[in-house]
Amino acid sequence: MNPLALCLLCLALVPALVSGQGDQTRTLAFPALGATATETKVVDPVTGDIVGSARDAAGHLVDVSALRAAEILARAADPDLKLGHQLQAHLTRVTPTTRVPVMLWLRFDAAALDDHVRNILDGRDLTKLSEAEVRKLEADAGARVAAEIGNLTRPFGRMLDRMGLATRLVSEVSPVVVADATPGEIRSLAQLAVVDTVYLETRTGGATNTDANATHRTDRVHQYGVKGRNIRIAIMEDGRISGGHAYLNNLGGTFRPAGAFSDHVHAVAGCTASRYGGELGAAPDSTLWSANFEQYVGADIIAAGDWIATQNVDISNLSFYVGDGGTNQPTFFDRYFEYHSRYYLDSYVVAAGNTGNTHTRVTSPARAWNVISVGSHSDGGNGNWTGDVMASSSGWLDPSTGVEKPNLAANGVSLQSLTQTNPWHGGVGSGTSYASPHVAGNLANSMVVNSAIRISPEAAMALMMATAWHNIEGSSRLSEKDGAGGLHGLAAFRTAKENRVRYETVTASSFSNNGYYTTTINLTAGERTRVVIAWGANSDSGYNTQVLDADLDIAIYEGNNVTSGTYRGGSLSFNNNFEIVEFTPQITGLHTIRINDYRFDGTSERVGIAWSRKYRDISSYKIRERTDDPTAANAGPSIGNPDFTMDVDAAMCPNATYIVAPSLTRPYFGGPGAAYSPYNWQPLTYDALTEFWLFDVQQFPAFDVWENSIGVLNSAGQSSGFNLFLENDPSLIGLTVYHIGITLESGAGYADNIKEFSEVLTTRVLPAATDKTRSDDGHFVQALPAGFSFFSQNYTQCYVNMNGNITFGGPSVDYSETTAELLSGRPRIAFLWDDLNPAGIGMQGTPVVRVREILTGPADDQLVVIEFADVPIYGGSGSSSNTVRVTLFGYTGEIKIEHLNCSTSDAIVGISPGNGISSASEIDLTSSGQRSSGSLNAMFETFTGTTCSGSFCFFDWLDVDSLDSHWNEIRFIPENLFTVDSYRMELDKK
Template identity: 30%
Template sequence: MPPSSRSTREEPAVHISIPLTLSLSLAAGASRPEAEPDAVSVAAHLHALDAARLVSEHEVEVSLPRTGRDFRRAKVRDTETQLLIDVAWDATGRAVDAEQVLRAEAAARRASLGKKTPVLAARLTEAAPDETIPVAIWLHADPISIALPARELPGASDAETRHEKEFRLAELRTTAEEAQREITSRLRMLGGEIRYASALAPLIYVDLPAAAVAEVESDESIDHLYDAWSDNADELDIQSCATNVDPGVWAYGLTGAGVVVAHVEDSRADRDNTCLVCDMGANKPTHINVDQHSTACTGMMVSSNITYKGIAHGACFYSANGGSYSDSDMAGAIDAGAANADLQSHSWGFTTNGQLNEHDRHIDYIVRNARVFADDSAGNSGNSNYLTSPGNGFNICTVANYDDRNTCDGVDDIMSSSSSGRDPISPNGDREKPEVAGPGTNITSLTLASPGTCPTSSVGSGTSYSAPVIGGIAAICMEADPGLKLWPEALKALLMASGVHNIEGDRRLSELDGTGGVDGTVAATSAVAGRWKGGVLEAADFSGGHLEKAIGHVSAGKRLKVVVCWDSNPNAGYTDDPLEADIDLDLIDPLGAVIASSSSYDNSYEVVDVDVTTAGIYRVRLSYRTWAGESEYVAGAWTISSP
């Protein structure tokens, strides 16, 4: 986030890895350069380099509430070696060991809160010993095997993707059961009532006496304790033409056929509405909670209504309904959506003031390990207010709401003033959410029906209605290339790279619309053309600190947008920084020159966006500052469109 909107609220602790040799070492406490300190002068002074060969590419301002430390940090490129130098300095210009300072902040947080969230810790200080406290417990678990064939060309079949997913779901169920077995018995002995034990993740929801929480916290099998009494809620035409799906994509014959989409919220869609055709069931099929919100959102993806047709009207749907918005019921809905669909679209959430919660972690775990794409509504708290969870997660694609003004050409589109835009809190303060935007204002969709009818009506506005639009485009991309069903990182990258409709700010990436409004035709044609690559990478794959891949020929006069995405690791400490890799992206033109780069600290993606002036073969080059895990799912996608 920009320094002007930088949060001074409590930041989560951070997990920091020793920097790779790619980032030149600092001498903490070294004296300031003679000139007024800035990124270039500090880097030149510390490394005895000519400032003329240095360019600052990314700068952040860091404020740490528990240790009271403030400093600036930057990635500076040495244009002669093309290496990025990571530098940090305080107000006096003296070098700061950023890694050490961030570790100290993490330690201070743990010393104060232990394994508890700040909200849970505060409630426990006021609770009577016998007061019942709803708690979500994330357990230590064995890591899931991270093995997947590298994808350089299209070719994965539906049968291959189904087999791989079934294998992974079975492994997740076994891992969750083993992690939960012993602690479940202990929780009951302490007077706990189990509300839900996740079928796919090492996660348990339990009502515990306040006095028992401290005893449970000391259990070595427990990673973190979350407050579990959240006020989850819904996050409240011509969407198909505004996103350039109609006529472009449908005329191409792509409708989402062969794809199952899950809509996740408390209620289920109304099966009496005859325009919901291909029904694959529900998590709680007989539950009485059937409402217009779920019916409308599901209709935006799969409606067969001739006038208000769903974005992916050839897809089948699954209602991943929780029955209620209790945290435990919604965890069950998340698991059901992962087990029964190719992708899940979320239109619910609550404000956590920029903090990650157990739902963020749960969905990040599902995306990484079950290989299921997920999107979520950004929230309706206003442009200057925090996004809602589970949209704060790293592996989910969070969607903002823009107003298409009921026109198709896009020239008068504006961001909705209600769409939440304030970024999640992060160690270096530069996370950017949401990733993309979709039309969600003044929407008409399916409504509750009498048996055998297909009524539609104006259903209102909100990011709830933006998210299923992007879910529908994701389904179309999966039909175009079934290999995307196994690569949620690639699908997220492809959707972000298709954000070529700039609503506000910088067209590359900005505060409220992310990379921009997603153009369905750009996304679908890029999927058909196979404009993505994915692989399980290790540090050793970066020969000389770099990894280069050709993305093919691009003609002069075109716009080229490239995105690379990777995952957080929910098996790592989620009160710390869950990103085990910090990857940077360079775009190299046919002459071998770096013409664009992206090098944030706290995002799980990087983006470049250029107007092409030289025709020829373009390449991307990846490098990394830190690499703490053994391997990472990394995928890149690119789109070629008109400027």
């Protein structure tokens, strides 16, 4: 069977949908009341409607909310029930005079704290906050919460001192006091109304990547220039991170500056933020906070955790466990981190524990509802998913609350990371300790492009679960050991960048659409899709009932803002603070996420919502345009080019069979009466699984258009190139050519045969070029596409200056690029602003300066392409070469700058409104740099050549030794098509 037929058979066997969980039953215990209740939910598989009931031991109908409220009151009235289970057991083994270390959890007004946070956050677009705005929101929320809690803990601590009980810690940010007391004093304290629970202080605990980035597809995120910049990650454990480490020069703060170093903490930190080229961390540009406690003692851990709350940290990684007394009950620290996540708006990523070969329990604090718990899998020593399995040591048994843990998994087997001594890197072993920091780092990358995730840990959980498409074991949707699946950093990044993750605050009154809360999303037919919602647990007096304040369920329907109709999948559970549904939409268009408040006992909940498209989001290999001779008259996607060459780069699919499927659309209209191109094909959309192009792959009439579009990749996962023959036919001009690659799994069954889809390569067919007169320090005037705007001004022409920049309103002959002139001079696009000399001789011969333009037809089809090919710098004739291509799009105002091999030693690249409007400073455009210019602000960087090979020195932004004839792109995209006053920067390193 040929590969394409095999592919089509595979598609035919994809299931229509997976409707999530079926009926659910659980039994609840209310020990203070001496009662039990059996609760059942039933879902109609056709309509998605849910009905349920709860009955007591005698079979009578009961109200779970009422029972829960009564249990809370009964526990508050019974001092014995205020004692944690480990403390109760411990008190039976000590004398009446023994002073026992205890941690007292005080009663606080959870509704008031929720209101404080909600009032600060609600009514704002959290997806596009500046760095300063994010920090201020976090600080304001934290200050309000800390003020309330401090007014609770300080008086209580003074009271204990008056009682003669020496307090060892009185928290200013958590409702916690740590002291030593005799059994009698403990029971007296338990009688106080302000005391909610008394816990035995923790005195046991412990610590629980060359190929990892490839397995997690983080390397592809790095190619977009995203490496965690400006995101703060706390590494919390007993070891201190060295501020002088050779490959960790990004330490923002340390809790205990005199604490001891450890190999473990550096290995964990390296998985997140290593800058060593051989073992790059997931987010090497993030800033680390060393939250190092002295030892695994409750007061020490609390002090470090409280410090994190004061540092405006975004993510905390916890690669340690605390003792649980041999049970699977939640511990004090599960509750502690529930509280910190909910009220200080921080995401906690926690190792699930290395218990898989012993008692298998997920360890504490990975049992907490609000934390992202991470299991460990192997990566087979490569980035190829084939053969990846869960580590046998990875903990997986759910806690007594019934919440399904871990949430997802990541590579934690045979890791290469950092060490605390010279040579500072090497093998560090295995464990969930090294899986969780990979999740933390990839979450940081997503936060770079979507600030809402930094504010909402609920949205962060929804995002990481919705995008965990690497299925290791069991059901793809959710299973025992890998949770939602293996980490997929690229899918998380894409979902965040495209704002397919949201945060909403809901109250009981929010469920007003026929008794439901609804939100609408746009989906594509045939594209395997996941939708996840996540909300938080509270840590108030209801925590000890082991029942969440809210029980939410979801259902997916076709249509806009509907609550019934065509049902496409759903998810219901009792014990989870998340719901996850995986299904295949049958239509392209609007779908409704219907959220049902099966039970809602609290006042408000923050709900994170994320949805991910499997094949679009996980596509990690690329089809790349290759240009070996940029000076050729028909180089690039130009009519008359018989060999427009593209390469397949699928490093994760060595020796795989590949197919490159093409499509053409968008005929060029040459004027009134112009006919469609005879080569007009049906369009290829991003819906790679169901669109008809797969069933109708054909070639132009009368001759072969593609060569090598089906073949076998080499051991590096690359092809030798395939070619598109573009006839010298003007009717082709303006067509958009789409190519998508598919690799097939060798020897797999049909249903699993598709290995991976590539990103879509989109190319416009261009007309023949018009050569321009080359000169040193000269310029030419260029007409612009209809509707082109630049920083809120409309222009019909621009000035292309021979020193590598475009100005508006007049030319610029200055060959000495400076920040001052960029900001104060004319509005400018600096595509390679340096002292270039197009009149000289390049390394390939005579340089080329030319223009290709489409300036007729619909405005959204118009564009201008300006090419500088093999242009030397002044004084470098014959020994230097710089090739750059700039595309200006009419209707959208997008600016695309592409660089090929460049040998200038320095240059400015970026955009500026000029005229002294902007006071912006230089930023790092391409190493996880600022993504938005802000209103009327410049975005630019002065690049320097730092890597040289032969005659070429390559800009530091490329992060590669050689471009190898492939173009790298920087795109400046207007954030508002009407005002065009600010730009979003995107990068694609080929």
